[in-house]
Amino acid sequence: MTMPLPDPITSAGNAEVKRLRSLHERKYRRQTGWFLAEGTRTCTEAVELGWRLHRLAFLDGRGGDRMVRPLLAALDRDGGRALPMTESLLARISGKDNPQMVLGAFEQRWQDPGRIAPDAGRCWIALDRVRDPGNLGTIMRTADATGARGIILIGDCTDPYSVEAVRASMGAVFNVELAQMPEDDFLDLAAGWPGQIVGTALPASRDYRNVDYAGPLILLMGNEQAGLTPALMKACTQLVRMPMMGRSDSLNLAVATGVTLYEALRQRHPPEDG
Template identity: 35%
Template sequence: MLISSALNDRVKGWAALLDKKNRDKSGLFLIEGVHLIKEAFQSGAGVRTVVYDDERGLPEELADIEESERGMDAEWNRASRAVMAKCSDTDSPPPVFAVLVKPNTDAEALFRGKGLVVVLDGLRDPGNVGTIIRSADAVGADAVLLGKGSVDLFNPKVVRSTMGSLFHLPIVEGDLTELLPLAGDRGIKRVGTSLQADHSCYGYDWKQPTWLLMGNESNGLSAAVRELMDESVIIPMRGRAESLNVAMATTVLLFEAARQREL
């Protein structure tokens, strides 16, 4: 089907998913680009609709998927450049986008596996959250817990920044003041970072079940979360930089955890 008008009701519905309130209301979200859409299909995500630029044609990388999915749940549509632009928050419209059903990930996913979970407390930058999800995926972490006050997981910029890792591990959105005590009751160590910490991150035993707590870009961990923290560590730095970006710091800590656990 060719959809040419940006005033089409379906197009208005897709474009509305650029706003969080409409994503929350509908239970749907958008992804853009060939790579993300391939990852979504390969991961069994709930792809409802794929829309591609009629002038450019269906990207070659998706042709086999379209053929195999024909008659299945996903609907495939051609659209004008105006439609593609209306449904994107980027300066250059993508060649293809898709509408997906939000995954329903329950909190029990946090307690499965080897006990390495990344907990984000009030992170607001989409790029930071997306990068941390990629790093958690890269080291084989069990899950990511996104606390209240953080940027929406399905914000288009977060989704793009994950580069598909969004589909590879459980990501739970929840209240940290409720979930962190549950972790403590199960013997899981809740570890944060602090410039005043006495212990190096390289001296901490990451082989034990650990939830890594990372705080807001400007203010760090909230007072309520700090009260629930068992231990704090510091990343030693020899240069003159005061601190690392939260996504970089999280990546350093996760790879140290992976080094201890696997090497």
């Protein structure tokens, strides 16, 4: 049994609407520790994975839907609030003309950097000052797809909990661990790392297919404009490049991460069909 639903919200001046809308700004995400996720399927997966749901905004009249009822039950469990509202208010919160029927405000999770442990089965991806939320979301999605453990954000990075990054992750934000640390702390972590730290960099001479990705692995990727800092390059056990056969001098960061992750996956889990 879930709680009776409140009256629908119809005014853009409503404090809950303003609060959810403010989650587009990093400042308010930091203050509240919340972030927005869109769509019934994404919110359901998050709830099933045990993420804490603070608010559920949904189209008035849909509270009895088969897919919405478990979300309302999760709200009860988490002490959150149900917010039935008009479509135009959902559009206002999401910033899209065709909003999803359901928007959830979830509690962020950050891995304690001191607890990042080498894992022989699942690799970590470290990103140096990643700036583009679309790139970060796409990398979360590919990390999830290739069974990576999580992502370490080094230095001043874009926020993985921004609306754009969460959207681009297509729900993967709920299935990868996220940690952030200054470059010096990453260098300390790297100094004690028992396995490979494979960095990708344009000046490298070794082909990315010619290194061993076995064991506890960190895959280190550079900033979109500047690449890896010299100190980070020095911390790598291997530096690799992807061949560029045409006129472009580099790959997009998310594409380069995907290409390398799939080579690592090919080696770590060879295909069974030949």
